[in-house]
Amino acid sequence: MSDDFELPPTESAVGGRIATGVVHGEAPDTAASRSIESMTAGSTPPGKPKRASLRQVFRSMPILVKFAAIWLVGVVGLAIYAKLDTSVFNGSLPLQDPNLQLNNFNAATGEFGTGEPIEGPSASNWLGTDALARDTFARIAHGAWVSLTVAIVSVLFGIVVGGFLGTLVGFVRGRTETMIMSVIDVILAFPALVLLLALVAIFEVRDLLVISGVIGFLSIPAYTRVARANSLAISNREFVLAARSIGTKQRKILFREIFPNVLPTLVAYAMVASAFVIVVEGALSFLGLSVQLPTSTWGNMINQSRRDIKIDVWQVIWPSLALTLTVLSLNQVGDFFQKRNAIRASSL
Amino acid sequence: MALMLFTRLARLVATLFAVTLITFSMVSLLPGDPVDAILGQTERTPEIEEELRTELKLDEPFVQRYLNWLGDAVQGDLGESYINRGQTVTGEIKNRIPVTGQLALMAIMMAVAVAVPVGILGAYRQGKWQDTTTSAAAQVALSVPNFITGIFLIYVFSVRLGWLPASNWNRITDKGLVENLKTAIMPATALALTQMAIFSRLVRSDMIGTLQQDFILAARAKGLSNRFILFRHALRPSSLSLATIIGINFGALLGGTVVIETLFAVPGLGFRLINAINSRDILMIQGITVFVAAAYVIINALVDILYTFIDPRIRKS
Numbered sequence: 010m011s012d013d014f015e016l017p018p019t020e021s022a023v024g025g026r027i028a029t030g031v032v033h034g035e036a037p038d039t040a041a042s043r044s045i046e047s048m049t050a051g052s053t054p055p056g057k058p059k060r061a062s063l064r065q066v067f068r069s070m071p072i073l074v075k076f077a078a079i080w081l082v083g084v085v086g087l088a089i090y091a092k093l094d095t096s097v098f099n100g101s102l103p104l105q106d107p108n109l110q111l112n113n114f115n116a117a118t119g120e121f122g123t124g125e126p127i128e129g130p131s132a133s134n135w136l137g138t139d140a141l142a143r144d145t146f147a148r149i150a151h152g153a154w155v156s157l158t159v160a161i162v163s164v165l166f167g168i169v170v171g172g173f174l175g176t177l178v179g180f181v182r183g184r185t186e187t188m189i190m191s192v193i194d195v196i197l198a199f200p201a202l203v204l205l206l207a208l209v210a211i212f213e214v215r216d217l218l219v220i221s222g223v224i225g226f227l228s229i230p231a232y233t234r235v236a237r238a239n240s241l242a243i244s245n246r247e248f249v250l251a252a253r254s255i256g257t258k259q260r261k262i263l264f265r266e267i268f269p270n271v272l273p274t275l276v277a278y279a280m281v282a283s284a285f286v287i288v289v290e291g292a293l294s295f296l297g298l299s300v301q302l303p304t305s306t307w308g309n310m311i312n313q314s315r316r317d318i319k320i321d322v323w324q325v326i327w328p329s330l331a332l333t334l335t336v337l338s339l340n341q342v343g344d345f346f347q348k349r350n351a352i353r354a355s356s357l
Numbered sequence: 358m359a360l361m362l363f364t365r366l367a368r369l370v371a372t373l374f375a376v377t378l379i380t381f382s383m384v385s386l387l388p389g390d391p392v393d394a395i396l397g398q399t400e401r402t403p404e405i406e407e408e409l410r411t412e413l414k415l416d417e418p419f420v421q422r423y424l425n426w427l428g429d430a431v432q433g434d435l436g437e438s439y440i441n442r443g444q445t446v447t448g449e450i451k452n453r454i455p456v457t458g459q460l461a462l463m464a465i466m467m468a469v470a471v472a473v474p475v476g477i478l479g480a481y482r483q484g485k486w487q488d489t490t491t492s493a494a495a496q497v498a499l500s501v502p503n504f505i506t507g508i509f510l511i512y513v514f515s516v517r518l519g520w521l522p523a524s525n526w527n528r529i530t531d532k533g534l535v536e537n538l539k540t541a542i543m544p545a546t547a548l549a550l551t552q553m554a555i556f557s558r559l560v561r562s563d564m565i566g567t568l569q570q571d572f573i574l575a576a577r578a579k580g581l582s583n584r585f586i587l588f589r590h591a592l593r594p595s596s597l598s599l600a601t602i603i604g605i606n607f608g609a610l611l612g613g614t615v616v617i618e619t620l621f622a623v624p625g626l627g628f629r630l631i632n633a634i635n636s637r638d639i640l641m642i643q644g645i646t647v648f649v650a651a652a653y654v655i656i657n658a659l660v661d662i663l664y665t666f667i668d669p670r671i672r673k674s
Contacts, residue, residue: 195372195375198375198654199376200609200611200649200653202611202616203611203615203630203646203650206615207642208383210633211384211387211639211642211643291504292616295504295616296616296619296631311505325508329508333500336501337496340499
């Protein structure tokens with residue numbers, strides 16, 4: 010069934026639409042904008058309002074949501090910077106090596122390093138050092154990359170597979186819907202973390218991309234449900250009826266009318282869902298079942314430093330703060346877009 | 358009503374079937390010889406390998422093996438550990454389920470005890486400072502992963518104040534209730550915090566809707582006290598959605614116990630699962646996973662059925 014359809018260009022669409030939160034079909038609630046031309050696929054009426062710019066969206070955010078958005082941009086920037094540092098610039102960018110033990114003997118200079126384990130913040134080690142005298146700031150930066158990867162992969166799985174399936178079955182209904190939704194229900198019947206643990210443990214997965222893939226696969230059902238619910242509602246709207254009545258092809262209705270209107274909800278949901286998968290990966294790392302050490306993740310940093318909590322609680326606080334603030338920010342921004350969409354949907 | 362019950366039960370059986378099939382096939386899909394994977398690094402003799410082969414009936418086709426395994430599982434035989442010889446999976450589960458059960462139950466009770474009054478307050482004082490502060494607190498509580506809560510509970514109450522033990526577990530049957538609670542209170546709180554936030558948000562938004570209904574206005578007009586209206590009239594419809602969300606969240610809670618039990622070294626099912634994972638005790642992993650998944654499915658189905666009994670509106674439609 011789904012072979013009949015090409016996958017929509019979701020990836021690029023997501024990129025553009027996360028930023029603006031505005032999609033095709035948005036129009037003010039005026040009689041003119043409800044004319045059939047403006048609702049049918051492809052034809053953009055000349056009077057269509059411009060998309061809200063990134064700056065406008067940012068301006069409309071409450072102050073706390075602004076902070077959250079800035080934090081998220083910062084974390085993503087830091088993660089990319091850290092990754093570039095090791096993979097492209099061979100560590101020549103100004104960031105410490107996350108795995109270098111600063112008190113180690115250095116063969117090149119013939120001296121021991123000057124760093125100490127579990128030190129407080131200093132000019133060279135902004136957040137101090139961990140029990141193995143590694144720079145905590147660098148480890149947090151590289152941990153951000155792990156969280157970012159997990160989040161992005163799961164969002165891609167969620168929106169491309171789950172979002173598409175949900176939109177499709179909500180639109181075509183019938184036996185396809187029953188079949189796909191019962192499979193989805195079975196996957197949802199598992200407690201996610203327990204299933205993830207079993208999968209990771211039995212197949213001994215230690216690779217970041219594979220772990221992200223497993224988490225991504227497990228996030229499909231939730232997206233499918235969200236997409237289906239929205240697709241059901243939108244399929245009954247007047248503009249879909251209008252498109253049908255002028256003989257628009259099913260596929261065209263699905264991709265030009267339904268999917269673009271489900272997408273903003275999915276994107277808002279994706280933020281909240283990312284927060285969830287970042288916590289799941291954190292828990293997995295905390296249990297020592299995520300990526301191989303010494304690769305740093307926020308979860309394994311928390312797990313390692315908690316053993317020395319009597320000596321220095323700050324080494325636990327830094328990664329905990331990074332994880333919690335990121336999750337909180339994703340929830341805040343996600344909520345903001347959800348509310349925005351609700352207003353938008355009511356004026357559709 | 359009977360038909361509805363029947364379809365629910367049929368769906369439950371189908372889901373259980375699927376869940377067990379998935380868990381079973383995970384082990385069967387392992388690359389290479391399952392015997393190698395299951396015995397792993399432990400010392401092995403040809404006799405042990407042979408015993409395992411007959412136990413797992415590896416020469417039979419997949420469907421046959423699955424049905425055999427399922428038949429045994431239904432009768433309470435989930436196989437035995439080949440890493441810790443002499444331990445049966447069912448025995449381990451029986452031994453540890455009271456611990457995990459107590460933690461989960463305590464967490465839910467604590468969460469409901471806090472969330473209901475907080476949610477009611479938020480709805481009653483909607484938009485006022487009582488509402489904004491509790492909503493903000495719920496937002497934050499929702500975003501702190503439970504293992505972080507756990508670590509900082511340990512830091513404050515064990516490391517700094519020295520009031521409570523940082524790890525370990527006293528069974529009620531061994532040391533009595535007080536000693537038991539001393540070890541249970543921190544892990545249960547760590548588990549409860551997220552649930553508290555979820556429940557209170559639910560109660561709040563649900564109540565805001567209910568408070569606008571005509572029957573509340575009627576109760577007000579009769580001159581009933583606010584407290585009576587809030588707890589007796591308004592709370593009742595909300596308790597249904599609360600029951601549902603408790604059922605849905607039970608899975609997350611079970612997942613949470615894995616992490617929290619490991620953090621606090623609580624000898625529950627989750628900690629056993631992690632031990633099994635670390636020693637690559639595949640049959641133990643499989644057995645515990647299928648038990649937890651089945652328990653979760655059954656609990657959700659029960660909540661679903663219970664729901665129809667509580668709410669006459671659903672029964673009729």
